[in-house]
Amino acid sequence: MSGQANKGTAVVTGASSGIGAVYADRLAGQGYDLVLVARRADRLEELAEKLRYAYDRKVSFIAADLSDDDDVRRVERMISADDSVTLLVNNAGLGGQQVVATADADAAERMIKVNVIALTRLTRAVLPGLLARNRGAIVNIASVLAYETSFGGIYSGTKAYVVNFTEALQREVAGTGVKVQVVLPGATRTDFWELAGSDIDQLPKEIVMSADDMVDAALVGLARGEAVTVPALADAAKLDTFLGARQAFYGSLHADKPAARYAA
Numbered sequence: 211m212s213g214q215a216n217k218g219t220a221v222v223t224g225a226s227s228g229i230g231a232v233y234a235d236r237l238a239g240q241g242y243d244l245v246l247v248a249r250r251a252d253r254l255e256e257l258a259e260k261l262r263y264a265y266d267r268k269v270s271f272i273a274a275d276l277s278d279d280d281d282v283r284r285v286e287r288m289i290s291a292d293d294s295v296t297l298l299v300n301n302a303g304l305g306g307q308q309v310v311a312t313a314d315a316d317a318a319e320r321m322i323k324v325n326v327i328a329l330t331r332l333t334r335a336v337l338p339g340l341l342a343r344n345r346g347a348i349v350n351i352a353s354v355l356a357y358e359t360s361f362g363g364i365y366s367g368t369k370a371y372v373v374n375f376t377e378a379l380q381r382e383v384a385g386t387g388v389k390v391q392v393v394l395p396g397a398t399r400t401d402f403w404e405l406a407g408s409d410i411d412q413l414p415k416e417i418v419m420s421a422d423d424m425v426d427a428a429l430v431g432l433a434r435g436e437a438v439t440v441p442a443l444a445d446a447a448k449l450d451t452f453l454g455a456r457q458a459f460y461g462s463l464h465a466d467k468p469a470a471r472y473a474a
């Protein structure tokens with residue numbers, strides 16, 4: 211049993227497996243009560259029971275399909291009405307449909323709904339409450355594939371959205387007691403790969419992290435107030451250089467006339 215003080219309630223989406231299940235465990239260990247969200251109620255129930263026993267925290271769950279509009283609205287209503295919420299971990303997500311020309315359009319749409327639309331709507335649902343209480347955090351799980359497209363344009367596009375959306379949110383909450391973090395995991399050993407039709411064992415093992423290590427690093431980043439956390443990146447200066455170069459580049463992207471190199 212844990213003697214940790216209650217830190218409020220953390221809502222963790224995609225808690226039925228992989229990264230989300232590790233977040234649930236670590237956050238309960240830190241003293242959060244939990245609301246777990248995913249489709250597989252049996253897994254959520256089992257995890258909730260285990261965490262209640264291990265950490266003596268309140269753990270409830272909402273079985274919901276985050277690609278379903280009605281289910282997303284139901285989760286929104288429940289979490290926006292809960293004043294105890296201090297943390298939202300937008301982790302639920304899926305990959306696959308790598309080749310656009312042959313992608314199943316409905317499956318691609320479901321991916322966008324979970325990775326992008328649900329993340330946006332659930333953020334919108336909790337943010338006013340966090341701001342009113344001037345406390346709490348939102349953690350959005352993106353991917354290093356926000357910056358690279360080898361896993362296909364649909365997945366990569368959803369994760370680029372998560373990064374830009376979160377960075378804008380960081381501007382929005384600046385100066386308040388609310389923190390917003392975006393986490394960019396590299397390849398992490400979870401069910402994600404098989405579900406996406408890929409074999410993680412084809413990757414060199416030196417580039418594959420465990421979900422435990424990934425989440426522990428991301429939580430260190432959160433505790434330090436990091437805005438962008440890349441657990442695999444050894445040299446933090448590289449991220450600063452990259453983000454600085456991007457900002458400087460943006461400074462050259464407006465003019466009242468086309469650049470001379472486009473003269474007809």
Ligand SMILES: NC(=O)C1=CN([C@@H]2O[C@H](COP(=O)(O)OP(=O)(O)OC[C@H]3O[C@@H](n4cnc5c(N)ncnc54)[C@H](OP(=O)(O)O)[C@@H]3O)[C@@H](O)[C@H]2O)C=CC1
Pocket residue numbers: 223224225226227228229230247248249250251274275276277301302303304305324351352353354394395396397398399400401402403405
């Ligand atoms: N594994 C990796 O290499 C990387 C993963 N990520 C990101 O990490 C996040 C977690 O993935 P990971 O733990 O690896 O993969 P898992 O497949 O292990 O977990 C995905 C979670 O998302 C939930 N989920 C998927 N679809 C839906 C849906 N329609 N409605 C509700 N919940 C859903 C699943 O629950 P259920 O099936 O019960 O609904 C599950 O709990 C994702 O956003 C992924 O993009 C980022 C970079 C690398």
Ligand SMILES: CC(=O)[C@H](N)C(=O)O
Pocket residue numbers: 305352353354355361395396397398
């Ligand atoms: C699938 C992923 O999102 C992962 N970050 C990767 O780099 O392969």
